[in-house]
Amino acid sequence: MRFLHSADWHLGRVYHGVSLLEDQDHALQQFVRIAADTRPDAVLLAGDIYDRSVPPAEALRLLDRVLEQLVLGLRIPVVMIAGNHDGPDRLAFGSGLLQRAGLLVRGPVEWAAAPLVLNDAHGEVEIHALPYAEPALVRSVSGDDTVTDHHAALAAQTAAVRAARAPGRRVVVVAHAFVQGGAESESERPLSVGGTGAVGAEVFAGFDYVALGHLHRAQQVGEARIQYAGSLLKYAFSEADQRKSVTLVELDGAGVCSVERIALTPRRDLRIVEGTLEAIVAAAASDPARDDYLLARLTDSGALLDAMGKLRTAYPNALAIERPVLTGDGPGRAHADHRRTRIQDLFASFHRDTTGLALEPAAQAALERIVDRIELEARSA
Amino acid sequence: MRFLHSADWHLGRVYHGVSLLEDQDHALQQFVRIAADTRPDAVLLAGDIYDRSVPPAEALRLLDRVLEQLVLGLRIPVVMIAGNHDGPDRLAFGSGLLQRAGLLVRGPVEWAAAPLVLNDAHGEVEIHALPYAEPALVRSVSGDDTVTDHHAALAAQTAAVRAARAPGRRVVVVAHAFVQGGAESESERPLSVGGTGAVGAEVFAGFDYVALGHLHRAQQVGEARIQYAGSLLKYAFSEADQRKSVTLVELDGAGVCSVERIALTPRRDLRIVEGTLEAIVAAAASDPARDDYLLARLTDSGALLDAMGKLRTAYPNALAIERPVLTGDGPGRAHADHRRTRIQDLFASFHRDTTGLALEPAAQAALERIVDRIELEARSA
Numbered sequence: 155m156r157f158l159h160s161a162d163w164h165l166g167r168v169y170h171g172v173s174l175l176e177d178q179d180h181a182l183q184q185f186v187r188i189a190a191d192t193r194p195d196a197v198l199l200a201g202d203i204y205d206r207s208v209p210p211a212e213a214l215r216l217l218d219r220v221l222e223q224l225v226l227g228l229r230i231p232v233v234m235i236a237g238n239h240d241g242p243d244r245l246a247f248g249s250g251l252l253q254r255a256g257l258l259v260r261g262p263v264e265w266a267a268a269p270l271v272l273n274d275a276h277g278e279v280e281i282h283a284l285p286y287a288e289p290a291l292v293r294s295v296s297g298d299d300t301v302t303d304h305h306a307a308l309a310a311q312t313a314a315v316r317a318a319r320a321p322g323r324r325v326v327v328v329a330h331a332f333v334q335g336g337a338e339s340e341s342e343r344p345l346s347v348g349g350t351g352a353v354g355a356e357v358f359a360g361f362d363y364v365a366l367g368h369l370h371r372a373q374q375v376g377e378a379r380i381q382y383a384g385s386l387l388k389y390a391f392s393e394a395d396q397r398k399s400v401t402l403v404e405l406d407g408a409g410v411c412s413v414e415r416i417a418l419t420p421r422r423d424l425r426i427v428e429g430t431l432e433a434i435v436a437a438a439a440s441d442p443a444r445d446d447y448l449l450a451r452l453t454d455s456g457a458l459l460d461a462m463g464k465l466r467t468a469y470p471n472a473l474a475i476e477r478p479v480l481t482g483d484g485p486g487r488a489h490a491d492h493r494r495t496r497i498q499d500l501f502a503s504f505h506r507d508t509t510g511l512a513l514e515p516a517a518q519a520a521l522e523r524i525v526d527r528i529e530l531e532a533r534s535a
Numbered sequence: 536m537r538f539l540h541s542a543d544w545h546l547g548r549v550y551h552g553v554s555l556l557e558d559q560d561h562a563l564q565q566f567v568r569i570a571a572d573t574r575p576d577a578v579l580l581a582g583d584i585y586d587r588s589v590p591p592a593e594a595l596r597l598l599d600r601v602l603e604q605l606v607l608g609l610r611i612p613v614v615m616i617a618g619n620h621d622g623p624d625r626l627a628f629g630s631g632l633l634q635r636a637g638l639l640v641r642g643p644v645e646w647a648a649a650p651l652v653l654n655d656a657h658g659e660v661e662i663h664a665l666p667y668a669e670p671a672l673v674r675s676v677s678g679d680d681t682v683t684d685h686h687a688a689l690a691a692q693t694a695a696v697r698a699a700r701a702p703g704r705r706v707v708v709v710a711h712a713f714v715q716g717g718a719e720s721e722s723e724r725p726l727s728v729g730g731t732g733a734v735g736a737e738v739f740a741g742f743d744y745v746a747l748g749h750l751h752r753a754q755q756v757g758e759a760r761i762q763y764a765g766s767l768l769k770y771a772f773s774e775a776d777q778r779k780s781v782t783l784v785e786l787d788g789a790g791v792c793s794v795e796r797i798a799l800t801p802r803r804d805l806r807i808v809e810g811t812l813e814a815i816v817a818a819a820a821s822d823p824a825r826d827d828y829l830l831a832r833l834t835d836s837g838a839l840l841d842a843m844g845k846l847r848t849a850y851p852n853a854l855a856i857e858r859p860v861l862t863g864d865g866p867g868r869a870h871a872d873h874r875r876t877r878i879q880d881l882f883a884s885f886h887r888d889t890t891g892l893a894l895e896p897a898a899q900a901a902l903e904r905i906v907d908r909i910e911l912e913a914r915s916a
Contacts, residue, residue, distance in 0.1 A: 214628050221632065226631055248599060251606055255635040
């Protein structure tokens, strides 16, 4: 049996003020073509379909079109669960009716919901869809008071699957979780405040394939049968080195998986360039991908006037600039760090950048006194 | 052929700060029972399904449950269109898939969309679903530059239906519009700013039944074949005298309609009581419907302390109070009018209410001078 596994589409996502909907549309057109070429028995979508619980109408339209192409056009059943970004009720609207047409959606967590059962030459396969749910919700739905964290919540859900499964059938589980040992990316929203929300891989014992969503890097966790498909697009610059893909899974009669990643080509890549502003702008002339989403890491040490304006004459979709020299550290969050820098140090750095000279000790002392007085007045105001 | 026609459910509506979702649930349970008893060939829902374009998740859940009961439970096809309150894209999500399960939803306006075709002993019936759309949108979708108002917009849509209909078939149209001659209620949102948005009934020439939504009073417009089903509940006190119902339509082989209204019993009625506060509270003891939503029209002439608090000891779901004596007019908008009253007159009225005496001319003159000075200073500040 063959599955096409994907996750973390985050439809409607806005990054650095830019809507990625056209990029998502572009990648999903490839997804539909890959489905048409590989003819899977089912498509598995492991959550974070939308970027937020009330997505923009355009995101709904896009998902609607893709699901129609898969389910009505290609006649491939789709199993889709809510992730931590999705609104479970909104995602699951019409699910009873949609299931009759070949789309199994699980939004709110349900106890012992019936699996989708598919057949191949080797027998039957059960596909269990386990939507993301807060531990407190699983505790209340299951009536199991020991459910206090994500691990216990998913353990309870998968134990229910094991109890309900028919003997002899192969079992596939679709889930949205942070499984211990997985590598995080910057664009995931943590599942717990003040904790990892991590789940031990042992909760998936006995299942033949586990189609995961949540982590944005495609990866297997321990064994080949436990896979993250990764996100549809690069959703943060820290993912610039990742290659996004969909995961094609072959499950044989003995329940052994072989997994292939099929690359997606983005409409515009999201990448990082490094150098002086002048050098980057000059090199752009021979860059065939000037429409890409860019983070420019500028090595210039002096002041730069309207750096973003200049950068965008060469790269119209440049999204951000970093100045590692100014922040004194390498990669990271240049602009955010400005806010944590003392105003005295910011001024000294500005003075150095514009005049090329360090502040003299007397000037430095005067500056400290002035800032102290201003801050004192501000506090007592 | 038999239809059950309803409209203007406004799911998720909040009235005077109270969510009507439980009331809507109560009425819709009756709706489902009526459908089970009368076994229509189709249910026609003529728009304003939700009260706003992004309804609360609970409203989605309620609609989802009702549609499942109708379509999956009772196997009655449902035809549903967007009204002016609905978000067309959100309402129509999954429509391609849902149609295969027996639910035809039209959100965005489409040109020459295929009708639902049903059969009875007399032949075929085409049901055309025409969602509400702004004239500018119809102009752009149809390419017809003469579409500048609602009349022209619906005329263009119905002309397209006439052009596409198969000869010999009876034709039913579901639409959401203000048809000229219809009686308005207070709880409808006008379709045009600064105009009625009215449509002449002649746009429906040649159709055997026209299932309308928008006006909240159940009514026929001219002929029996053009009907508003009215809203699910009373959505304003000005509708207190209305009896809400669903409309059962029998369409015979010759295309002649007979129409029956089947009453809905609200969970709590919405009504107006009149009298002194004391008399109303006293009479409540023998009132079997003290949970009703109440507007109390108080005839007391003097000042009342915490009138709402006292009223709610007798009627816990009282929503509003009117004091016709204070505003000097009968039914209407007591509180709104306070804001339009000059502060001098408000004070004089307060003085009269509390002391029983009119302001003396000297006091009145002093008051005028004081208010003038305050207003002058406020303007120059």
